[in-house]
Amino acid sequence: MFIIRTLMLEMTPIVRPKTCPMKPTRGIGQWLVAHSFLPTPPPPCPSAKASAAALPYLVVTAGAATSIPRPPPSSWGRASTPPPPPFPFFPGLRDILLLPPPRPSLWPLGLLPSFELDMASSATISSVGAQAALVSKPRNHGISGLKASSSISFELGSSFLGKTGSLRESVTTRVAPKAKSAARILPEASYKVAVLGAAGGIGQPLGLLIKMSPLVSELRLYDIANVKGVAADLSHCNTPSQVMDFTGPAELASCLKGVDVVVIPAGVPRKPGMTRDDLFNINAGIVKSLIEAVADNCPEAFIHIISNPVNSTVPIAAEILKQKGVYNPKKLFGVSTLDVVRANTFVAQKKGLKLIDVDVPVVGGHAGITILPLLSKTRPSVTFTDEETEQLTKRIQNAGTEVVEAKAGAGSATLSMAYAAARFVESSLRALAGDPDVYECTYVQSELTELPFFASRVKLGKNGVESIISSDLEGITEYEASALEALKPELKASIEKGIEFAHKQQGAAASV
């Protein structure tokens, strides 16, 4: 955690004169990066003293009212403005405050720190020179589950976020060299991300979500078919990244050269009645061939494996990378983020908590009983009856099957998976950008247990896994301890199956 001192110098005065329709309220505040939606910063309210040039890109919403307006730029903040359509990601929020340019990590995918905005109720934000106080208290890790802590606090004098304010946040970003001296924090879209299997059920929405990231300069989409249309479609979104399409093995190398992150959702999904392991025979070969290309073309990239069965496909990838002499265990990840996303959602629903507050670590693997939510480690601290623990654990473990059955033959989770994968991509990019405080649960090579691969919370850094967080496994309940023991044989078998497959392939290739 550190203090972003420079931000204070950039504080743009609140541009909300009396005529603006929005009133400050008590409630949860969320930071949205408006520039994903508002390519041109809106002009100020008519009486605001802030110049258009000083206008920020970051919107803070506070309050829990019914709709968040997205006024057309020409009428931003005018009282007479009819209610505009709701903000796509955050219906249900109202007050909008304009603040300085965003840090890239704060984009609207739920990767948002959550702040308690406790405004003096008597304060009227009437102009640039309002006497308002905004005090935000540190909250739990928020949806991202990434922050060791995040806090922000402002005591304001002549402006809403005046010079006396201070901001403490655990997020950093690339600071453009020029911007440093000007005390300006700018997001820098400079990362190249490749999605392999980009025309599929996960690949398409994942492409869209990555296209919205302010950190990405190139979005490379690869599939064996149908990727041109997806790329043409996405390329019309006016966000920073350039979209490129690559079709078939002949174009795979060009797709991969120079990328920072490779995400692999290529492969077949389950149908009702199947286990993830039933996908092994097809997906093992797909992952193998794609990883061979990754090894040849971008061995330094972070590799995110979504293709099931993750418990086996990650060990396969590790073996292939070893065979190619480029295995870096710190950069190979099985994407188990969806388990965390689900656990957070279900726990919040069950306990009546605010979704953005809840963070449940999920360890083990990514199939059935190998998915082990550590409910006792839920933040904020919350107690569960034995019955609740049993019911929640089972629901989280079977959530994939819940979707497979609901889709009745049309595939498995795609949208929530894309959301989860986009979160993991964003976390990786933030880690690459030097954010010192990025944590995610992921299935990696591990010494946390006797198993060679294990999902747990890890700290991500520029070089991948910086450390594996062991504390989540300390002081777990009896229920969790016995579930942990119970999952080991299945996870071990899946790992061995993957390793054996890779060895057999190598043997077969050698004998040709």
Ligand SMILES: NC(=O)C1=CN([C@@H]2O[C@H](COP(=O)(O)OP(=O)(O)OC[C@H]3O[C@@H](n4cnc5c(N)ncnc54)[C@H](O)[C@@H]3O)[C@@H](O)[C@H]2O)C=CC1
């Ligand atoms: N890790 C997780 O939490 C989750 C994993 N999954 C897994 O993700 C995988 C993909 O699921 P969906 O997108 O729903 O399937 P899908 O069938 O809709 O899409 C898969 C895409 O992969 C492409 N593909 C197949 N072989 C390829 C190859 N050799 N190279 C490049 N692309 C190739 C297909 O053309 C297709 O566009 C499945 O294995 C599924 O089980 C799904 C949900 C969650």
Ligand SMILES: O=C([O-])CC(=O)C(=O)O
């Ligand atoms: O259940 C499946 O087959 C897809 C998956 O991994 C999930 O939704 O967790």
